[in-house]
Amino acid sequence: MLNDLIEIFLLGGLQSGMYSLLALGFTLIYGISGVVNLAHGSFYMLGAYMFVTLGAIGFLGAGTMLNAVFVLVLAAIVVGIIASMIYRVTIHPVLGDEVAIMVATVCIALIMQQFVIIFYGVTFPRVAWPEDSILMNTANILGVTIEYSYIAAFVVSLALFGTLMLIITKTKMGKAMRAVSQDVEAAMLMGINTERLYMLTMGLSAMLATFAGILITSSTTKSAGAWMWLQPLALSFAIVILGGLGSIKGSLIGGFILGYAEQTVKTTVPEGGAIVGVVPLIVMVLVLLLRPKGLFGKRVELEE
């Protein structure tokens, strides 16, 4: 019993950090440009595939840890650029029409899925850290065995979260983002190039999705393959709705609620592993019935 509690606390907490990172990109792009990006899961998938592809090239010596970290960053940048170009070509022309945006992003997601199937096949090339790196070892904390990579993923997630907060609160770009999220027209009158800002935000959001994709798929046994974008998409929209669309604080707290809820089901319910994908959705529906705008939901809230 106590063992279960410790396991829930530790594993759930580590998982929650990654989930928050996953949802952060989704909430960022909604909060700033009002785009419900249903292709968010695809950027997650694209990131993982890009990591494998670029890692096979081996810029700084294939199979070394240095190379893996370099490729991680490189993959994020490449996916970010791809995402902002996709945004400019497909989503920007239909901006303002909610349904059209959703359909366009769904189309993007399906196109990417088919691309991946055509070029890589249905089976997934395994995303993993180099075999001999320290990340593959396991630690034993209070009787729970945890891989170092899992802990590292959690730390990196929180670090990225903090970095984003800093970008939004301290830099000039972040100031522009906050301004646009509050009032687009006024921001435009103040000379902010909204189109470029939206493209940047989309790139940033996709970069976060990439990091989440690589960290989650390399450290856990999440389902992988060409359909791997669906589950993170469901998860990220559940988190984001739970916390409130467009609220950054909300995505952190929503991520923790869902991470713990999932882990609780996984450890306590027999055969729980199969049904674990439902938990976020059920929690989301329940919360939404009580608070229709999520826990911290407001269209204009990016200061936090």
Add this chain to the structure above:
Amino acid sequence: MVRSYFRRAYSSFTAHVFDIPPRFMAFLFFLLLLTVPAMQLGSYVLRLLIMANIFAIFAVSWDLLVGRTGQISLGHALFFGIGGYTSGLLFQFFALPIWVTIPAAVAIGALAGFLIGFPCLRVKGPYLALITMAFPLILSNLVKWSPLEPIFGGELGFRSLPPFFPFLPFTQAIMAEYYLILLLLFVSSIVIYKIANSKTGIVFVSILDDEVASKACGINVTRYKIFAFTISSFFASLAGCLQAHILKLANPPMFSLDISFLPVILTFLGGIGTIYGPIVGSYIYVILDRYIMSILLPKAFESVGWTLPREFDFAKLLIFTLIVLVLIIKWPRGLARFATDELQNLEEARDLDERGPRIWKRYKKTKH
């Protein structure tokens, strides 16, 4: 100079030739569909058209809810799946005949829409879209869950559901199914069209345009929204149980996101908010995806001596989605709407003795 004469001749030609009332065009379309079995195209084509009709019922029901009432639902697979699974359950456990399972499935689907309508009333816009997307995902996981396998049949779902006409030989049975489903499409699209253009339909559009203003006019918005959900789920579950009986199969993919997105894409292809658009969209989808790219193209390649790579199977969806994406960007109002607008513009152009370029100018203005 010469070009302008050509353009003038073209516009007056199209304006005269296409100067037919839309009602008559729809009638002609159904007449054409009635004669299809006589063309001896083979049972495969009939199968395709049956599927097109089922998708059309499904997409039309989505269009009433989203295009007319503005309640964005990305989870229509819920009703589709409930329709199929109710049929399956009733057959599996009570061995009821098909003429009982279908009305029961439709009734339960409508009830589900009615019940789903209540929580969904509290949320709006993107929240509504995402929360409706969640329901079919929850159900698809539940029906797959191994402890519930004795009830829902697990990953495999229900197999060997009864066909519509077990007493007929194969070719005649398909023909009979074709006519039955065509009739159902005809009836349901007429019913939805009538609802959309009745007083209730006007209220739906007013909710889409401005919910607060319609409330201020004394309209009970809640009741109309739930009514829209119920009607829409009624026809969506009809499509679901028809598909289950045609394919003799009700399985977890009926709840998948693909099925949720199908009516969205079909409706956008045809034109959102027009009731006839989704029908056009589903025919285009089925003909393009399952006939031209699955049968005609490989045959054409074979006749030249090439063979299509195996990956082309996956590229079909890619090509289709790409087309839809381009359409959304270029003509967000859909193909059918685009065609009718073009005709209307041509008529106006004829009346004002204006020519081609003006049409495009109007387009630039209406696009946002």
